[in-house]
Amino acid sequence: MPPIPQFVTSTVTKMRFRSAVVSEVVLLSGHFRLIQLEGDELKEVAWIPGQKIQVHLGNLVCRTYTPIEWNPIEGRMHFVAFLHGNGSGSEWASSLGPGATCQFTGPRSSLNFTANKGHATFFGDETSIGAAFAHRRSSKDAERNLYFFEVSSLPESQEVVDRLELRGTKLITKVAGAQHLLEVEHLMIESSMIAPHLHWVFTGNAQSIQEVRKSLRNHRLVSSNASTKAYWAYGKKGLD
Ligand SMILES: Cc1cc2nc3c(=O)[nH]c(=O)nc-3n(C[C@H](O)[C@H](O)[C@H](O)COP(=O)(O)OP(=O)(O)OC[C@H]3O[C@@H](n4cnc5c(N)ncnc54)[C@H](O)[C@@H]3O)c2cc1C
Numbered sequence: 053m054p055p056i057p058q059f060v061t062s063t064v065t066k067m068r069f070r071s072a073v074v075s076e077v078v079l080l081s082g083h084f085r086l087i088q089l090e091g092d093e094l095k096e097v098a099w100i101p102g103q104k105i106q107v108h109l110g111n112l113v114c115r116t117y118t119p120i121e122w123n124p125i126e127g128r129m130h131f132v133a134f135l136h137g138n139g140s141g142s143e144w145a146s147s148l149g150p151g152a153t154c155q156f157t158g159p160r161s162s163l164n165f166t167a168n169k170g171h172a173t174f175f176g177d178e179t180s181i182g183a184a185f186a187h188r189r190s191s192k193d194a195e196r197n198l199y200f201f202e203v204s205s206l207p208e209s210q211e212v213v214d215r216l217e218l219r220g221t222k223l224i225t226k227v228a229g230a231q232h233l234l235e236v237e238h239l240m241i242e243s244s245m246i247a248p249h250l251h252w253v254f255t256g257n258a259q260s261i262q263e264v265r266k267s268l269r270n271h272r273l274v275s276s277n278a279s280t281k282a283y284w285a286y287g288k289k290g291l292d
Contacts, residue, residue, distance in 0.1 A: 068157055069108055069155035069156060069157055070091070070093040070094065070155065070156055070157070070158075071091055071093055071153065071154070071155055072089035072090060072091035072093065072094055072153070072154050072155075072156070073089070073090055073091055073151065073152070073153055073154070074087060074088070074089060074148050074149065074150055074151065074152040074153075074154060075088045075089065075090040075128070075150060076088040076150060077148050077149055077150065080132065080211065080212045080215055080216075081207075081208040081209075081211035081212050081215075082205065082208045083134060083135040083136070083137070083178070083205070083208060084132060084133070084134055084135070084178070084181075084208065084209075084211075084212045085132070085133045085135065085145055085146070085148070086130060086131075086132055087130065087131055087132075087133055087145065087148060088128065088129070088130050089128070089129050089130075089131075089154060089156075090126070090127055090128045091127055092127055093127070094122070094124070094127040094128060094129055095124055095125065095126075095127035096124055097122060097124045097159065098124070098159075099119060099122035099124070099129070099159045100159070100161075100164055100165075100166055101164075101165040101166060101186040101187065101189065101190035102118070102162055102163035102164050102165040102166075102183065102186060102187065102190075103118075103119065103158065103159035103160055103161060103162050103163075103164075104116050104117065104118055104119075104158055104159065104160055104161075104162040104292070105117055105118075105119060105129075105131070105156045105157065105158035105159055105160070106156055106157045106158055106160070106292060107141070107144070107154060107155070107156045108154075108155040108156060108157075109140050109141065109144050113140060113290070114157070114290065114292070115139075115140065115141030115144070115290055116162075116283070116290070116291065116292045117131040117133060117182070118131060118132075118162070118182045118183040118186065119131050119159060119182075119186065120132060120182045120183075120185045120186045120189075120216075121185075121186065121189065122159070131182050132181055132182035132185070132212070132216075133145035134178040134179050134181075136178070139289065139290075141290070162281055163183070163253065163255070163279050163281050164279075165186060165187045165190045165191070165253075166190050167279075168187075168191065168250075168251045168253070168279070169250060169251065170192075170193055170249075170250035170251060171191070171193040171196035171197050171249055171250060171251070172187070172191065172197050172198075172249055172250065172251040172252065172253055173197070173198045173200070173240060173243065173244065173249040173251075173252050173253070174187055174197065174198065174199045174200065174252075174253040174255070175200050175201075175236070175240065175252075175253070175254050175255065175256070175260075175261070175264055176199075176200075176201055176202075176253075176254070176255040176256035176283070177201055177202050177203060177226075177255075177256035177257055177260070177283075178201070178203055178204070178209060178256075179255070179256055179283045179284060180201065180255040180256045180283060181201065181209070181212055181213065181216070181218065183255055184199045184201075184218055184221075184255075185216050185218055187253065188218060188219075188220075194220075195219070195220070196220075196247070197220050198220050198221075198222070198240075198243055198249070199218060199220055199221040199222070200221075200222050200224065200236055200239060200240055201213075201221065201222075201223050201224070201256075202224050202225075202226050202232060202233070202236060202256070202257070202260060203223050203224070203225060203226065204225075204226055206223055206225050209223050210223060222239060224236050224239070230259070230260065230263065233260060233263050233264060233267075236260075236264055237263075237264055237267040237268065240264070240268060240273075241267075241268065241271055241273065244273050250277065251277055251278070251279070252268070252273075252274050252277060252278040252279070253278070253279050253280075254278060254279070254280040254281070255280075255281050255282075255283055256282070256283050256284070257282070257283070257284060257285065257286075258282035258284070258285035258286075258288075258291075259285065259286060261280060261282055265278070265280070
């Protein structure tokens with residue numbers, strides 16, 4: 053596709069996007085960055101934990117991230133970016149440093165963690181750790197929540213979870229052929245038998261969500277008491 057003329061992208065950018073400056077980038081661990089954005093256009097914004105932003109990478113290409121907290125008085129928000137290394141969003145996040153400018157839309161509806169009543173079981177992967185942080189923060193029964201993540205590198209993800217103080221977390225290492233999902237399902241079913249959970253949240257990879265949900269449904273654990281949002285899928289670019 054030929055590039056979109058700059059006058060078109062700059063007009064659209066002005067019309068629809070908030071402008072912000074990258075004020076801090078924290079290296080949480082190897083492939084994870086905690087990115088802080090600041091600016092007047094982030095003030096007086098009504099943010100609901102679970103909502104998304106869509107960052108404009110140029111040429112009207114956008115990629116989606118989840119704010120982990122938002123300070124509407126100071127005009128400041130944070131999100132965690134996982135650098136999977138195979139796309140323009142990942143490349144953009146790895147190139148960021150303080151002083152970089154950024155345009156994005158949102159916050160916009162995605163999941164709504166404030167709607168959840170009671171304690172929850174949350175499933176996801178590296179892209180969901182930020183969302184899980186926002187979920188835990190907004191939860192009235194946080195100490196009883198459980199967070200299960202399938203991850204490529206256990207030490208890297210453990211470091212992030214520790215630094216964000218995301219308690220109640222279990223990390224499961226991904227293996228080829230997705231055999232590890234059997235362990236995920238087993239752990240989630242087992243924990244639910246010990247202490248039934250009122251709500252389920254499924255995020256991260258679309259194929260994994262489908263597999264895990266199917267198994268939990270077969271055990272009559274998941275029905276209408278679940279919120280689901282796929283964050284990425286094999287072979288697809290830029291899910292929103
Ligand atoms: C509502 C929502 C909220 C999200 N929040 C976050 C967030 O807070 N932090 C975060 O890091 N990500 C988040 N994501 C996921 C992120 O938007 C995707 O991973 C996105 O594909 C990254 O864009 P990209 O340009 O790097 O890759 P793309 O160009 O979109 O994809 C290129 C290739 O990489 C593959 N790919 C995409 N993501 C991954 C991955 N994680 N691991 C391995 N392969 C991958 C794709 O299948 C594709 O084959 C969110 C997505 C959604 C829809």
